[in-house]
Amino acid sequence: MTNDTHDPALTSWVASAERPEADFPIQNLPFGVFRHPDRDEMPRVGVAIGDRILDVTAARQAELLGGTAARAAEACEAPSLNPLMALGREHWRALRAAVSRLLRSGSPQRDDLLLPMEAAQLLVPADIGDYSDFYASVHHATNVGGMFRPDNPLLPNYKHVPIGYHGRASSVVPSGTPVRRPRGQLKDPAADAPIFAPARLLDYELEVGAFVGPGNPLGRPIPIGEAEDHIFGLCLVNDWSARDIQTWEYQPLGPFLAKSFATTVSPWVVTLEALAPFRSPAYARPAGDPAPLPYLESARDREHGGFDLTLEVWIRTRAMREGGKPPVRLTRGAFAGMYWTLAQMLTHHASNGCNLRPGDLIASGTVSGETKDSRGSMLELTWRGAEPIELPGGETRKFLQDGDEVIMRGACERPGARRIGFGECRGEVLPAL
Ligand code: MN
Numbered sequence: 001m002t003n004d005t006h007d008p009a010l011t012s013w014v015a016s017a018e019r020p021e022a023d024f025p026i027q028n029l030p031f032g033v034f035r036h037p038d039r040d041e042m043p044r045v046g047v048a049i050g051d052r053i054l055d056v057t058a059a060r061q062a063e064l065l066g067g068t069a070a071r072a073a074e075a076c077e078a079p080s081l082n083p084l085m086a087l088g089r090e091h092w093r094a095l096r097a098a099v100s101r102l103l104r105s106g107s108p109q110r111d112d113l114l115l116p117m118e119a120a121q122l123l124v125p126a127d128i129g130d131y132s133d134f135y136a137s138v139h140h141a142t143n144v145g146g147m148f149r150p151d152n153p154l155l156p157n158y159k160h161v162p163i164g165y166h167g168r169a170s171s172v173v174p175s176g177t178p179v180r181r182p183r184g185q186l187k188d189p190a191a192d193a194p195i196f197a198p199a200r201l202l203d204y205e206l207e208v209g210a211f212v213g214p215g216n217p218l219g220r221p222i223p224i225g226e227a228e229d230h231i232f233g234l235c236l237v238n239d240w241s242a243r244d245i246q247t248w249e250y251q252p253l254g255p256f257l258a259k260s261f262a263t264t265v266s267p268w269v270v271t272l273e274a275l276a277p278f279r280s281p282a283y284a285r286p287a288g289d290p291a292p293l294p295y296l297e298s299a300r301d302r303e304h305g306g307f308d309l310t311l312e313v314w315i316r317t318r319a320m321r322e323g324g325k326p327p328v329r330l331t332r333g334a335f336a337g338m339y340w341t342l343a344q345m346l347t348h349h350a351s352n353g354c355n356l357r358p359g360d361l362i363a364s365g366t367v368s369g370e371t372k373d374s375r376g377s378m379l380e381l382t383w384r385g386a387e388p389i390e391l392p393g394g395e396t397r398k399f400l401q402d403g404d405e406v407i408m409r410g411a412c413e414r415p416g417a418r419r420i421g422f423g424e425c426r427g428e429v430l431p432a433l
Contacts, residue, residue: 002276005029005100008418013109016050023411023421024048026103027277029096030233030268030422031081035121043123045076045084047099048268048423052114056095059102059113069098080127081211081269085232086358088214089273092232096273122267124174125235126211126359131167131263132349133207133239133363138283138339140368143380159289162296162340162348164365167239168260172361174267175425181402181432182261184245198432199242201385202400205366206313206376206408207237208335210342211269212360222350224298227343228272230356234342236266236311236408236425237363243379243399265361266408266425274420278412280306280336295351296344305341309422310334311367311410313376317395318403325392327407330381333367333374335410402431 004010005027011018012026024030026049034053035043046053059065060073072095075083084092101107135141138158145153157163173179181202187194213232216222222230239259246258282305291297298305311334316327340348342364350356366376375381378399382388385398400406406429410422 003097005096005273006277006417008416010100011105012049012103013105013107014050014052014103014114016052019050022050023423024050024268025418025420026100027418028270028274028420029099030270030274031084032125032268033080033123035123036115037119037121043079045078045081048117049103049114051117053117053120054099054103055113055115056099059099062110062113064102064110065095065098068094080359081125081232082127082359085126085211085213089229092271093273096271122174124172124265125267125269126361128169128172128359128361129357131169131172131361131363132164133167133259133365134162134164134340134345135365136162136338136340136345137365137368137376139337139370140366140376140380143368143375147384159339160293162345164345164349165254167263167363169361171260172263172265175264175423175427177264177427178430179240179262179264179427180430182242182245182257183432184242184257185248186244187248194248199245200399201243202429203241203243203378204313204400204406205239205241206311206331206333207239207366208309208311208364208410209235209237209265210346210362211235212346212356212358212362215356215358215360216350218355219353221353222347222356224296224301224343224347227346230346231272231342233269233271234275234307234422235269236410236422238264238406238408238425238427239363239366240264240427241377262427264425264427266423268423270420270422275307275412277417278308278414279304280308282306282341283337283339292344296347298343301341301343305343306336306338307412308336308414309410309412311376312408314407314409315391315397316405316407317391317401319393319395320391321405323393327405328392330389331374331376333369333376335364335367337369338364338367400429402429404429
């Protein structure tokens with residue numbers, strides 16, 4: 001459902017929001033947590049507009065937000081989005097509507113409520129109690145399965161159950177944080193025993209994250225028809241992965257230290273409401289695939305459960321940086337092609353009574369498409385190193401090297417709507433200690 005906040009004709013008095021390439025026009029209004037550069041204050045919630053941040057607390061104190069929006073804004077005087085996420089959709093909608101009115105052309109220009117985004121420190125937007133990672137791209141699952149089991153790439157449960165594992169919340173970092181190459185147990189297939197050494201097969205995974213809203217009490221599942229009431233919004237996720245650690249450790253209990261050394265998130269959470277003009281049908285299951293079990297099935301989710309969101313991965317090596325060369329794009333993929341919807345993942349997660357709490361992060365799993373240029377990890381792009389990538393300046397890559405910077409971007413574009421973006425999810429690989 002769209003409303004006047006999505007009107008493509010809306011403009012803002014913040015000039016930078018009117019640039020055609022702006023990720024954060026007035027139709028977007030994503031939420032994040034920032035620390036003021038030169039004030040010794042607690043971090044608090046802001047809204048991105050162009051290249052500025054609206055300080056929600058300052059707007060409330062100036063009595064520019066009334067009623068339900070003021071109550072929602074009170075929850076923004078916090079070092080995380082959790083209190084706002086806990087309030088639920090009615091409050092989110094009221095605050096978005098009030099912020100939209102405040103920032104529109106024609107409203108009084110209040111530059112005193114803004115600060116430049118480049119001057120602020122942007123933090124992980126929520127206090128993430130639990131982080132779970134799914135495996136929702138059938139193309140990713142087929143690619144990776146095919147490398148390890150050429151005769152039987154897709155395991156028999158894949159099309160029945162949204163596969164996931166419990167990730168590590170403590171090592172989720174905001175975009176821009178350098179990522180240290182991990183050490184771990186590596187075992188060469190030809191060797192008799194493992195060694196403990198810096199990972200050699202360091203990789204990224206291009207993913208979309210969903211932040212949980214109110215959530216559910218322990219023991220009470222979330223029906224599929226209510227799943228989206230519990231999703232506050234989406235961000236970009238880089239699920240850094242050490243493939244050599246993973247290969248040795250993953251059986252029988254799944255990934256552990258291969259992934260828990262770092263996960264990067266983009267700092268701005270694009271709300272589900274902002275994404276309303278860009279909803280798409282869920283992935284159309286090919287004839288012969290099983291229908292989802294009834295608890296994962298809903299006509300509305302089938303018709304509108306997807307997101308028309310384009311995702312990209314860019315790389316800039318140390319040599320490219322030192323030579324003044326810009327990043328190059330490795331991948332461009334579509335989130336709409338995921339086998340399971342976010343609503344199905346969330347409902348499945350809570351289906352055994354597991355309680356999801358405000359600020360929990362659910363990631364989609366690597367977003368890979370059918371074509372080679374839409375593969376969301378280096379493992380798939382280079383086919384485990386068999387087909388190295390050639391970069392400008394003569395460098396090649398099978399996996400990430402120290403000094404490589406990985407940059408993920410995402411945007412929604414559709415005729416009749418203003419383009420909105422997710423900003424960046426960026427991280428540079430540091431050498432192992
Ligand atoms: Mn992953």
